[in-house]
Amino acid sequence: xxxxxxxxxxxxxxxxxxxxxxxxxxxxxxxxxxxxxxxxxxxxxxxxxxxxxxxxxxxxxxxxxxxxxxxxxxxxxxxxxxxxxxxxxxxxxxxxxxxxxxxxxxxxxxxxxxxxxxxxxxxxxxxxxxxxxxxxxxxxxxxxxxxxxxxxxxxxxxxxxxxxxxxxxxxxxxxxxxxxxxxxxxxxxxxxxxxxxxxxxxxxxxxxxxxxxxxxxxxxxxxxxxxxxxxxxxxxxxxxxxxxxxxxxxxxxxxxxxxxxxxxxxxxxxxxxxxxxxxxxxxxxxxxxxxxxxxxxxxxxxxxxxxxxxxxxxxxxxxxxxxxxxxxxxxxxxxxxxxxxxxxxxxxxxxxxxxxxxxxxxxxxxxxxxxxxxxxxxxxxxxxxxxxxxxxxxxxxxxxxxxxxxxxxxxxxxxxxxxxxxxxxxxxxxxxxxxxxxxxxxxxxxxxx
Numbered sequence: 001x002x003x004x005x006x007x008x009x010x011x012x013x014x015x016x017x018x019x020x021x022x023x024x025x026x027x028x029x030x031x032x033x034x035x036x037x038x039x040x041x042x043x044x045x046x047x048x049x050x051x052x053x054x055x056x057x058x059x060x061x062x063x064x065x066x067x068x069x070x071x072x073x074x075x076x077x078x079x080x081x082x083x084x085x086x087x088x089x090x091x092x093x094x095x096x097x098x099x100x101x102x103x104x105x106x107x108x109x110x111x112x113x114x115x116x117x118x119x120x121x122x123x124x125x126x127x128x129x130x131x132x133x134x135x136x137x138x139x140x141x142x143x144x145x146x147x148x149x150x151x152x153x154x155x156x157x158x159x160x161x162x163x164x165x166x167x168x169x170x171x172x173x174x175x176x177x178x179x180x181x182x183x184x185x186x187x188x189x190x191x192x193x194x195x196x197x198x199x200x201x202x203x204x205x206x207x208x209x210x211x212x213x214x215x216x217x218x219x220x221x222x223x224x225x226x227x228x229x230x231x232x233x234x235x236x237x238x239x240x241x242x243x244x245x246x247x248x249x250x251x252x253x254x255x256x257x258x259x260x261x262x263x264x265x266x267x268x269x270x271x272x273x274x275x276x277x278x279x280x281x282x283x284x285x286x287x288x289x290x291x292x293x294x295x296x297x298x299x300x301x302x303x304x305x306x307x308x309x310x311x312x313x314x315x316x317x318x319x320x321x322x323x324x325x326x327x328x329x330x331x332x333x334x335x336x337x338x339x340x341x342x343x344x345x346x347x348x349x350x351x352x353x354x355x356x357x358x359x360x361x362x363x364x365x366x367x368x369x370x371x372x373x374x375x376x377x378x379x380x381x382x383x384x385x386x387x388x389x390x391x392x393x394x395x396x397x398x399x400x401x402x403x404x405x406x407x408x409x410x411x412x413x414x415x416x417x418x419x420x421x422x423x424x425x426x427x428x429x430x431x432x433x434x435x436x437x438x439x440x441x442x443x444x445x446x447x448x449x
Contacts, residue, residue: 129300133239134252136302139193139222140168141250141295143243144177144200144214146185163246165295166190166214167304170335171223173198173216176327177294178309179205182212183270190216193250204340206330207445208413209322210266210278210309213334224296227303229323230414232257232282240286240308240319242295255286255317261408263351264320266310279351280411281320282306288319297321329417343419344445346385347392348372353408363433366407367399390440392429399435400428416442 148160164181168174175190182188188200198216205212238257243249262283268276284297288308297306306321330340349368350356357365370392372380380394381387392398399406402425404415419425421444429436 129237129302130239130252130254133298133300133302134241137167137224137239137241137296137298137304138250138252140224141193141241141243142166142168142175143191143246143249144175144181144294145189145191145246146182147187147189148184149186163243163291164293165242165291165308167294167296167307168221168223169226169304169331171219171221173218173221174203174331174335175200175214175216176307176331177212177214178307179210179212180270181294182214188214190214191249192221203334204330205270205447206327206340206342207447208342209326210276211307211322211327211330213330213340215334224304225302226324226328227299227301227305229282229305229325232260232299232305232323234259237300238282238284238286238305239298239300240284240288240292240295240321241298242288242292242308244287244289244291246291248291251292253287255284258283258285258318261411262320264310264312278310278320278322280323280326280413281309282323284319284321285317286319287317288321292319323414326414326417329420341421342445343416343421343423343442344386345392345416345440346382346387346443347398348376348378348380349398349412351408351411352397362397364397364399364430366405367397367430368406368412370394370396370398386440386443390427390438392427392438392440393431395431397430398427399430402426403428421445 142165144164144166146162146164148162162181162185164178166175166177166181169176182202183205185202188202190198190200192198198218200214200216203213203215234257236257238255240253240255241250244251260280260282262281263277263279264281265275265277268274282297282305286297288311292308293310295308296304297308299305305324307324307327308319308321310320312318312320330342333340347370350360350371352360352362352365352367352369354365356362356369360369362369370380370387371394372378381392398412401412401415404410406412406415419442421442423442425440425442427438427440429438
């Protein structure tokens with residue numbers, strides 16, 4: 001029995017059309033006509049018809065000898081040109097205009113706004129964010145080969161083999177990967193980028209998500225730096241590193257974060273053969289293929305922000321990763337030698353969005369409504385669970401935990417990862433329009449079967 005819902009809100013995909021061209025048009029495109037000269041009146045020379053007396057002609061001097069005049073003019077011209085060039089050079093050097101890395105700002109129409117240079121510290125080289133992330137994280141991304149049925153005595157029975165990826169997060173051999181990569185395996189082989197191989201064993205699997213911890217005996221292994229998935233925003237760079245198809249090890253693909261907080265339903269090959277709901281996932285268009293499962297999703301700072309876990313089979317460019325913040329509690333538990341546990345409420349629920357609010361006729365558009373999955377015979381509140389002991393009822397809207405409001409950005413699962421089994425907390429619920437505060441002691445989430 002779990003806290004997860006078993007149904008997804010239907011999403012509508014709209015067709016794409018390019019945005020209108022709102023760029024500023026040039027002066028020629030806009031039919032711009034240069035303005036007439038606006039010379040001040042006191043700069044205009046008087047004309048004869050204004051009643052002024054014509055100037056008296058000056059006496060014309062006698063013409064000098066032609067040869068001496070030309071020579072003198074040539075010498076004067078050369079001296080003037082040299083002086084002007086020298087003065088201009090030193091003025092430009094002093095003001096910084098000879099620096100090729102500075103460009104003065106300009107006004108519409110191409111005129112310089114001022115003579116003060118503005119430094120442009122933009123460098124475009126091969127050392128891009130993707131290249132740097134690949135160099136930094138790839139040594140910590142491993143290829144995991146699993147074998148099942150290796151101990152069989154039937155000479156005609158071949159062991160089943162699966163291949164996935166993983167991420168070393170601790171230098172003594174702690175590896176984060178997907179549960180479906182290691183489930184049912186009798187033996188694990190872990191191969192690093194440098195070609196070294198280790199025998200691994202599954203330390204534990206996560207009861208909340210599709211995650212598992214693998215341990216190898218090593219020291220001074222390359223470990224990836226972990227990021228903060230709570231700060232992610234759609235549109236920012238994402239880089240996937242893994243071993244697609246089990247052949248092209250440590251492949252690097254890039255894209256963007258397409259969305260956050262996605263819920264999907266996948267086939268649960270590790271359980272009873274049914275389906276499993278995965279919530280609060282990162283959606284990315286970085287290419288993810290079979291074999292990438294368990295690999296790293298990295299941001300532009302070369303930090304791991306997620307663990308690649310699934311793709312949309314009927315589409316292209318739609319992949320999903322488990323946020324690294326959700327994985328951190330079990331990663332710490334493993335390093336501390338503790339069993340992998342998750343806190344548990346004991347309810348089925350549906351996350352409220354504006355669309356769900358309208359469809360379910362709910363009074364608010366945030367929180368979660370306690371509700372059994374459609375078509376399920378299970379009660380929405382599990383008998384004997386912490387939620388049942390606290391008095392949570394079917395139809396209650398859970399709005400906050402210890403004053404942490406539940407919404408699309410701060411989901412119930414993510415908030416609960418901050419707690420441990422046995423912690424006491426206060427749950428705020430909205431019941432028939434009335435807010436109530438209930439005290440609850442968290443239980444331990446049952447292991448997945």
